[in-house]
Amino acid sequence: MLNANLDELTTTDNNNSAAEISGIKAKPLKECIIEIVSDAGEGAQKAGQSFGSVSAKMGNGVWTVEIIPAEVQPPARSRAGASGIRIRFGSNKITNMGDEADLVVAFNEQVLYGRIEQDAYKAGTIILIESKWKNSKVPEIKEEYAQALNEFKERGFDVREILMEEECLKHVDNPSKGKNMWVLGMLCSIYSRDVTKAEAQIRHTFRRKSEKIIESNLRLLNAGYSWAAENIELKFQIGSEMKQVPRLVMNGNEAVGMGVMAAGIEVCSMYPITPATSVTHYLSEVFEKSGGLVHQAEDEIAAIGFAIGASYAGKTAVTITSGPGMALKTEFIGLASMAEVPLVIVDVQRGGPSTGLPTKVEQGDLLYAIFGQPGDTPTVVLAASTIEECYHFVILSRQLAEAFRMPVILLTDANLATGVQPFTRPEINLDSFSPPVNQSPWKKEIRPYEWDEKTGISQRPIPGQADGMYVLTGLAHDEESHVAYDSHINQLGCNRRSRKMAAIHKTLTPPKINGDESGDLLVVGWGSTLGAIEEAVSLARKMGGSVSSLHLRFLSPVEPGLEEIFKRFKKVMTVEINYGDEENDPLITQENRRRTQLSWFLRAHTLIDVDFLAHIHGQPMRPGFILQRLKKELGL
Amino acid sequence: MFGLQSECMLHVPEQYHTLSDYEGAQPRWCPSCGDHAVLTAVQKVCREKQLPPEKTVFVSGIGCSSRFPHYMKTYGFHGLHGRPFPVAEGIKFRRPDLDVFVATGDGDCCSIGAGHWIHAIRYNMNMTVMLLDNEIYGLTKMQTSPTSRKGTISNTHPHGSILPPINPLITTLGVANASFVAQTVDWNPAHLYSTLLAAHSHQGFSFVRILQRCPHFSPNLFAEEISNPDLTVLLTHENGIEAGAEVKKMYKNSLEHDPADMNQAREIAQREDLIPIGLFFCDPSKEQYDKYGASNIGFSPQKKAAALKVEFEKYAV
Numbered sequence: 017m018l019n020a021n022l023d024e025l026t027t028t029d030n031n032n033s034a035a036e037i038s039g040i041k042a043k044p045l046k047e048c049i050i051e052i053v054s055d056a057g058e059g060a061q062k063a064g065q066s067f068g069s070v071s072a073k074m075g076n077g078v079w080t081v082e083i084i085p086a087e088v089q090p091p092a093r094s095r096a097g098a099s100g101i102r103i104r105f106g107s108n109k110i111t112n113m114g115d116e117a118d119l120v121v122a123f124n125e126q127v128l129y130g131r132i133e134q135d136a137y138k139a140g141t142i143i144l145i146e147s148k149w150k151n152s153k154v155p156e157i158k159e160e161y162a163q164a165l166n167e168f169k170e171r172g173f174d175v176r177e178i179l180m181e182e183e184c185l186k187h188v189d190n191p192s193k194g195k196n197m198w199v200l201g202m203l204c205s206i207y208s209r210d211v212t213k214a215e216a217q218i219r220h221t222f223r224r225k226s227e228k229i230i231e232s233n234l235r236l237l238n239a240g241y242s243w244a245a246e247n248i249e250l251k252f253q254i255g256s257e258m259k260q261v262p263r264l265v266m267n268g269n270e271a272v273g274m275g276v277m278a279a280g281i282e283v284c285s286m287y288p289i290t291p292a293t294s295v296t297h298y299l300s301e302v303f304e305k306s307g308g309l310v311h312q313a314e315d316e317i318a319a320i321g322f323a324i325g326a327s328y329a330g331k332t333a334v335t336i337t338s339g340p341g342m343a344l345k346t347e348f349i350g351l352a353s354m355a356e357v358p359l360v361i362v363d364v365q366r367g368g369p370s371t372g373l374p375t376k377v378e379q380g381d382l383l384y385a386i387f388g389q390p391g392d393t394p395t396v397v398l399a400a401s402t403i404e405e406c407y408h409f410v411i412l413s414r415q416l417a418e419a420f421r422m423p424v425i426l427l428t429d430a431n432l433a434t435g436v437q438p439f440t441r442p443e444i445n446l447d448s449f450s451p452p453v454n455q456s457p458w459k460k461e462i463r464p465y466e467w468d469e470k471t472g473i474s475q476r477p478i479p480g481q482a483d484g485m486y487v488l489t490g491l492a493h494d495e496e497s498h499v500a501y502d503s504h505i506n507q508l509g510c511n512r513r514s515r516k517m518a519a520i521h522k523t524l525t526p527p528k529i530n531g532d533e534s535g536d537l538l539v540v541g542w543g544s545t546l547g548a549i550e551e552a553v554s555l556a557r558k559m560g561g562s563v564s565s566l567h568l569r570f571l572s573p574v575e576p577g578l579e580e581i582f583k584r585f586k587k588v589m590t591v592e593i594n595y596g597d598e599e600n601d602p603l604i605t606q607e608n609r610r611r612t613q614l615s616w617f618l619r620a621h622t623l624i625d626v627d628f629l630a631h632i633h634g635q636p637m638r639p640g641f642i643l644q645r646l647k648k649e650l651g652l
Numbered sequence: 653m654f655g656l657q658s659e660c661m662l663h664v665p666e667q668y669h670t671l672s673d674y675e676g677a678q679p680r681w682c683p684s685c686g687d688h689a690v691l692t693a694v695q696k697v698c699r700e701k702q703l704p705p706e707k708t709v710f711v712s713g714i715g716c717s718s719r720f721p722h723y724m725k726t727y728g729f730h731g732l733h734g735r736p737f738p739v740a741e742g743i744k745f746r747r748p749d750l751d752v753f754v755a756t757g758d759g760d761c762c763s764i765g766a767g768h769w770i771h772a773i774r775y776n777m778n779m780t781v782m783l784l785d786n787e788i789y790g791l792t793k794m795q796t797s798p799t800s801r802k803g804t805i806s807n808t809h810p811h812g813s814i815l816p817p818i819n820p821l822i823t824t825l826g827v828a829n830a831s832f833v834a835q836t837v838d839w840n841p842a843h844l845y846s847t848l849l850a851a852h853s854h855q856g857f858s859f860v861r862i863l864q865r866c867p868h869f870s871p872n873l874f875a876e877e878i879s880n881p882d883l884t885v886l887l888t889h890e891n892g893i894e895a896g897a898e899v900k901k902m903y904k905n906s907l908e909h910d911p912a913d914m915n916q917a918r919e920i921a922q923r924e925d926l927i928p929i930g931l932f933f934c935d936p937s938k939e940q941y942d943k944y945g946a947s948n949i950g951f952s953p954q955k956k957a958a959a960l961k962v963e964f965e966k967y968a969v
Contacts, residue, residue, distance in 0.1 A: 073969040220966075264967040274967075277960050280953070282746060306959035307951025309944070311745065314771035318738035321731070321768075325742020328729060329709070329750060333742070347732055438969055444960055449953040479727040479743070479750055482706040487676070487721045487728030498677070499722065 042208050042253035047077075047106025049114045050207075052199060053131055054123035055092045056085050056099040059196030064101030065436060066200055066217045071103070072265040072438040073213050075256030077110035078103065079547070080267075080436040081636060083131070084375040093157070098130030107257040110437070111402070111547025115640035117141055119206075119250075121199050123180075124149060125164035132171075134635060139172030142250065144202070147177035176248075178202075187239045188232055197233045201240025208253045211241050262441040268406040268432030271439075272362055273298040275410025276334055278442070280449030281360065282308040283333035285323040287316045290374040291430040292338045292364035316344035320361070324348060327357050328488060329479050330453040332417050334360040334410070339368045339381055346388060349423055351490045353393040353513065356465065356476065358417035358424075360410065365429040365543075367634050376634030377430040379543050380594040382613040385425045386572045392510050394517045396424040397572035401546035404439035405569070406432055411448050418450070420516045421476055427571075429593075431544040431636040458484030463495040465512075472515030517573045524570055526577030531557060531564030534584035537649050539565040540626070541591045542614055545637040549591050552642035561650040568614075579622040587649065589627040590615040591642055596630045673705055674698045676725040686838030686864025687717055690784060693845040694753070695724070697852055708751045711740040713760035716791045716866075717784035720755035734765030737772035744777045745945035751852075752779040758799040759789050762818050766798075773827040776857045777942040780848070783820055783859065786866040787873060794869040806869075820861050821921040821932060825914065831856035831938040833917065834893065834931045838864035839878050840902070843886075843929060846895040855936050863927065877927050881905075887920065887930025895930075903929075 050067075052060040061082055068080040083100040090097030104114045116138035122128045122145045131137065149161035168175050184191030184198050191198075197218065204214050215234055222230045266274070273295045276284055284303065286296045300310045313319035316337060323333035337345065342363050352359045367373025368380045385397045396416050400406045406428055413424040458477045464486035466474045474495075477484025486497045492506040493499055500506075529538075530550055541549045546567050553565045564585070568575055582588045596612035597604045611619070615628040629645045631637075646652070674695040681687045698708065708726040712718035714733035721728025731739050736754050744752045761769050761783050772781070788806065789795040795808040799820065803812040824833050832854040836847040844862065851858035865873045877883045886895070886903035889910050900906070905926065909916055911934040920928045951959075 069969070263969050264964060265969045266967045270967070274960070274963055277956065277963065280956060282949070282951075283742070285742065302959070302963055304948055305962070306956045307948050309745075309948065311742075311945075313738065314767060317735065318741075318768055318771065321735045321738030322742035322745070324731075325711075325729070325739035326745055327742075328739070329743040329747045331746070348735070351732055441964060441968065444957045444964075446953040446957060449956050452950075477727075479709050479747065480707055482704075485705055485725060485727050487710075487724075487730055489722075489730040490732060491730070 040249055040251045042251040044253045044255065045106075046254075047104065047108070047110065048119070048207070048252065048254060049102060049104045049117040050203065051083070051100060051102045051117045051120040051131065051136065052196075053083060053098050053100035053120060053127045054196075055097055055127065056088070056090055058099070058123050058192075060100040060123070062221060063196035063200040063203075064103050066214060066221060067203055067209070068103045068105070068436050069217050069265055070204070070209050070213045071105040071254070072263065074210055075258060075260055076105045076254055077108050077258060078105045078265070078436065078438055079110040079113055080104075081113045081431065082434040084434070093124050093126040095126055095130040095133070098127040100127070102136075105254060107255050109258060112551060112639060113435070113636050115638050119144070121203065122146065123195070125161050125168075128168070129164070134633075137173060140174060142174045142176065143168060144176050144178055146180045148179060148181050150177070183239065183243055184236060187235050194233055194236045197236040198240035201237040201242075202244040202248070204237070205241045205244035206248060206250050206252060208251065211238070263438040264441050265436060265438040266403065267434055267436045268400070268403045268428055269295040269364065269434070270298050271403045271406035272336070272364075272410055272428065275407040277303065277306045277308065278407065278444070278448050279360075279411040279414035280331070281334050281410075281414055282331050282450075283311060283323060283326040284308065285311040285313055285319045285326070285333060285335050286337065287313050287319045287341065289316070289338045289341045291366055291433045292336050292341070292362070294433065295336050295362070295364070316341040317348065320345040320348040320359075324352055324357050324359055327359050331450045332358040332360060332414050334362060334414075336362040336364070338364050338366045340371060342381060342384060342388075349395065349425075350389045350391070350393050352423040353389070353395055354490050355488045356421040356474070356513070357488070358421055360413045360417055361423060361425045362410070363425060363427050364433050365427060367632065373634045375430065377544065377636055378593050378632055378634065379427075379429060379545070380613070380632075381427060382542070382571060382594070383617065385427060386617070392514065394422065394513050395572060396420070396422065396517075396520060397427065398424065398569060399427040399543045399571055400432060401541075401543055401567055401569065402439070403432060403435060403437045407439075407442060409569075414450065416520065420473060420520060422513070422516060427543060429544050435544075453480070454478055455480045457482040464497045465493070465495045465509075467495060467512035470515070471519040472512040473519065521573035521576060524573070524575050526581065527566040527568060527575045529564050529566050529581065532562065533564070535562035535564055536586045537561070537563040537646070538582065538585035538588045539563065539591055539642075539646070540568065540588060540614065540618065541565065542568045542571060545591055545593065548637040548639045548642060551639040552646055555639070555643050556646040556650060556652065559647070559652045561646060561652050563646055563650060571617075574617075574621060578618065579624065582622050582624045582626075587627065588618070588624060589629060589649070590618065591637060592628060592630045593632065593637055594630060595632050596628050669699055669702055669705070671695050671699050674725055676723045679723045680719065681716060682867050684867045685716070686786060686862070686866075687720070687784060689838045689841055689844060690782060690862055690864070691720065691723055693841060693848050694782070696845055697848050698726075700849060701852060703751050707749060708753070709743055710753045710755060711736045711743065712755040713757070713765060714791070715757035715760045715789070717755055717757040718760060734760055734763070735768060736760065737765065737768040740779055741772065741775055741777055741941075744779055744942050746949055748942060748946040754779055754781045756781065756783055758783065758785040758787060758797045758820070762798040762820055762823075770823075770827055773824055773857055773859065774829045775941040776829045776831050776938050777945075778855055778940060779857060780852045781857065781859045782848070783861045784864060785820065785861055786864045786870050787817070788866050788870040790866045790869055819921060822918065824859050825918050825921055825933060829938050830859070830933060831935050832858040832931075833933045834859070835861045835863065835929050837874070837884075837927070837929060838862055839874070840899065840929075843893075843895045843899045846893050846899070847930075850893045850931065854934065856938055856940055874927075883926055885923075885926040885928045887928055887932065889931070891934065892931040
C-alpha cells in the first residue's frame with residue numbers, strides 16, 4: 017500500500033552523487049522495506065541487524081523488526097518456522113515497520129509462505145531466492161520448490177533465482193555458516209551500502225569469535241558484494257536528508273538496559289521470560305562496570321521480592337518481566353504500593369492470556385497494570401512509544417518511584433524489544449544517577465509515614481539511619497507504621513496513597529495533538545503503535561481527511577485535559593494491539609461489546625464514547641491497516 | 653608513671669545497648685506461646701553482640717511467628733506470606749553492613765514459601781534464620797501444616813492428616829551449599845539462646861529450627877519430651893554449640909557429633925525416637941552469594957557516567 021509504486025517515492029533531488037557500480041546507475045529511493053527470511057539458525061537476523069546498523073551509520077532512518085518463529089528449533093523448510101528480519105530504511109526518520117516489503121531474500125521457498133500468510137509482500141515485490149532446491153536429490157523438495165515458484169510468479173512477485181550456496185562454496189568449505197554474510201554483501205551492493213562500514217560491523221558482531229571466523233565472514237561479505245555488482249542489475253541509492261546529530265542505534269531492550277544504568281539503579285532482579293530477558297543479557301555483560309548487578313532469582317515472585325528488599329534497604333531497584341511474570345508479581349506489587357517502597361517494574365508485553373504468544377507483540381497488560389490488584393493500589397503506569405523513550409523512561413520511572421515512594425510500572429512490548437531504531441545520543445547527566453543511600457541520623461519526631469496532607473508524600477527512613485527504626489508492613493497501618501485495623505486509619509492510609517496520584521497528575525501537561533486541534537476524527541494510541549498511527553494519520557490528512565492523533569505516555573495517572581480535547585472532535589477512536597469485540601460479531605450489542613483496553617479506560621475516564629481499531633495477530637500495527645480504517649471513517 | 657599507653661587504649665562503645673533497646677511493641681502472642689521465649693532469647697543475643705538497632709533488620713512473612721519484627725526495636729519488614737527470604741536476600745545483597753534476621757513459621761517456610769527456602773539455603777547469604785515450628789497453622793485457626801505429623805486432627809483434616817510431614821532439617825541438609833543447620837526447643841531457654849548466638853556468629857545462612865508448641869492448637873505437642881528430658885539427645889562437639897553446664901546436666905542423653913560430618917548429620921536428623929538438639933552441620937567455607945552482591949558497591953556518579961559513555965560509544969553511529 018505504502019510502497020505500491022516505487023517511482024512515487026523516488027527522490028527527485030538526489031543530493032548524493034548516484035552511486036555507480038559496474039556501470040549501472042543506482043536508482044535513488046526515498047525509502048525501502050527489505051526482508052531476509054530463512055529457517056531458524058541460518059543467521060538471517062544477524063545479517064539484517066548488520067544491514068540496519070550500516071544504514072544507520074550512513075545517516076538513514078531505520079526500523080528493524082525480527083521475524084521470530086514460535087518454537088526454538090522449528091523443523092527446516094516449514095512455513096511456521098519462518099525466522100528472519102525486516103529492515104525499513106529511508107532518507108528520513110523511520111518510525112515503524114511499514115506495510116509490504118519491496119524486496120526479500122529467502123533461503124527457501126517454504127518460509128516465504130509463512131510470510132505471505134501475514135501479507136508481508138505485494139505484487140512487484142522482488143524475491144531473491146536460494147535456488148539450490150531445484151537441484152535437490154529429494155524429489156518432493158524439487159517438486160515443492162517448482163510449485164512454489166510458479167505460485168509466486170502468479171502472485172505477481174518478481175522472482176529471481178540465485179545459487180547462493182554454490183557461490184559461497186567458492187570461498188568457504190561450509191556455506192551453512194556464513195551464507196548470511198554473503199547475503200549481507202549482496203544487499204550492500206544492491207542498496208549501495210558502504211562496504212567498509214559493513215566490514216567494521218562484522219568485526220563488532222563477531223568480536224568474541226576467532227580471527228579465522230571473522231576473516232571467513234569478511235571474505236563472504238566481499239564475495240556477495242562483488243557477485244551482486246556483476247550479476248544483478250538492481251541498484252538503489254538511499255541518501256540521507258536528516259540533520260546529522262550524534263545518534264545511538266539499538267533495540268528497545270538494550271535501551272531499557274542502558275536506561276537502568278543511566279538511572280543509577282544498582283540492582284536488577286529478574287527471572288528469565290521472553291521477550292524481556294534480553295534486557296538482562298545485555299545488563300549482565302556490562303552492569304558490573306557501572307556499579308550494578310543482575311540477580312537471577314528462583315522465580316518471578318522472588319525476583320520482585322528481592323528487588324523490593326534491595327529498594328527498602330537502599331537504592332531503588334528494578335525488576336524486568338513480561339505478562340505471565342507480571343501476574344505472578346501481583347501480590348508484591350500490592351505490597352510495594354501499600355508499604356510505599358519505591359520500585360521500577362518493566363513489563364515487556366507479549367501476547368496473552370496465559371502463556372499466550374511468548375515471542376509476539378500485544379498491548380494487553382494496560383488494565384492489569386492500572387487495576388490488577390485486590391483493593392486500591394495506586395501505581396504509576398508509563399508506556400514507552402519509541403526505543404528512545406525506553407531509555408529515558410527508565411530514568412523517569414526511577415525518579416518518580418523515589419519522589420512518590422511507590423511502584424512505577426513501565427510498559428514496553430515485544431515490538432520495541434527487538435525493533436532497532438537510531439535515536440539522538442542522550443546527554444549523560446550526573447543528576448540522573450540515584451543519590452547515595454542516606455545514612456545520616458533520622459529526625460526522631462518524623463514518623464515513617466508522615467503523610468503530607470496535600471500531596472500524600474512522606475519521607476522513608478532507610479535501614480542504617482539511627483532513630484529511624486520502623487517495621488514496614490503490608491497490613492493496614494498508621495503513620496507510625498503500626499498495624500491498625502481501625503476503620504478510620506485504613507481510610508486515611510488509602511486516601512494518602514491515592515493523593516500521591518493526584519499530586520503526580522498535577523505535574524502533567526495535556527498531550528500534544530498531532531494534526532489540527534479539532535476535526536472529524538481523533539485517533540488515540542499508546543505504546544509502540546506511535547509511528548504507525550502518525551504515518552497513517554499523515555497519509556489520510558494528505559488525502560484531505562480531517563483527522564488528528566494523540567499518543568499517551570502516562571496512563572496512570574492519565575494525562576490531563578482529555579475530555580476537553582475529545583469534545584473538539586466528532587469521533588474519538590483508539591488504535592491498539594489488544595482484544596476487542598468487532599461491532600458486527602454475532603450477539604454483540606453496544607451493551608455487551610467487550611472493548612479494547614484503552615478505549616474502555618478512556619470511556620470511563622471521559623464519559624465520552626470512544627471507538628477502537630485493534631487486532632491481536634501478534635504483529636506490530638501497520639500504517640496501511642490503520643489507513644484503511646481511517647479512509648472508511650472519513651469517507652476518503 | 654600511671655597511665656595507659658596510646659596503643660592500649662580501651663575501645664569503649666559509644667553507647668551500651670540494654671535489652672530495652674531491642675524491645676519493640678508489646679507482644680500480642682497468646683500467653684505461653686513459644687514465640688515469647690524465642691523473642692527473649694533473640695533480644696539477649698542482640699545485647700550480647702551489641703548490635704546497633706539501626707543496623708539490624710528483622711524480616712518475616714505472614715503467620716503468628718511473623719509478627720516477630722513488630723516486637724523488636726530495630727528495622728523490620730513484615731511482608732508477604734511465604735516470601736521473607738527473597739526480601740531478606742534483597743536487603744542483604746548490597747548492604748553487607750546490615751545484620752539480617754528472618755523469622756518464619758512452618759507454613760510460611762515449608763509450605764507457601766518452600767521454593768524460596770530451598771534457594772535461600774543455596775544462596776547462603778549471611779543471615780540468621782529462625783523457623784518457629786509448632787506443626788500447625790495458628791493465625792488462620794488450626795489447619796494442617798506441612799510439618800504436622802501424619803494423623804494430626806485439624807480443621808482441614810478432621811479425620812486426621814493423610815501425609816507424612818516434611819522434616820525441615822533433612823530438607824535443609826539436602827540442599828546444595830547448606831552451611832549451618834541446628835535445632836533447638838522453646839522450652840529450654842539456655843539451649844535456645846546458645847543456639848541462636850552460635851547461629852548469629854556463623855558467616856552464612858544459619859538455619860535454626862525451633863520446636864515449639866501452640867498453646868491453642870498443638871498444646872500437647874512434645875508433652876512427653878518436656879516432662880522426660882531423656883527423650884532428647886544433646887549433640888555435643890568442640891565445634892558444636894556450647895550450651896553450658898545446666899543444659900548438659902539436664903540432658904544426660906548426649907551424642908558426640910562433628911558438625912563437619914554431613915552424613916552423620918543426615919542420619920541424626922532422621923531419628924524419630926529422640927529429639928536431637930544442637931548443631932547438625934556447619935561449614936563456613938561455603939560459597940556466599942552476598943559476597944558477590946557486595947563486590948561493586950559505592951560507585952561515584954562520575955564512574956557510572958564513564959561506564960555509560962563506554963556503552964554509548966559501542967552503539968554510536
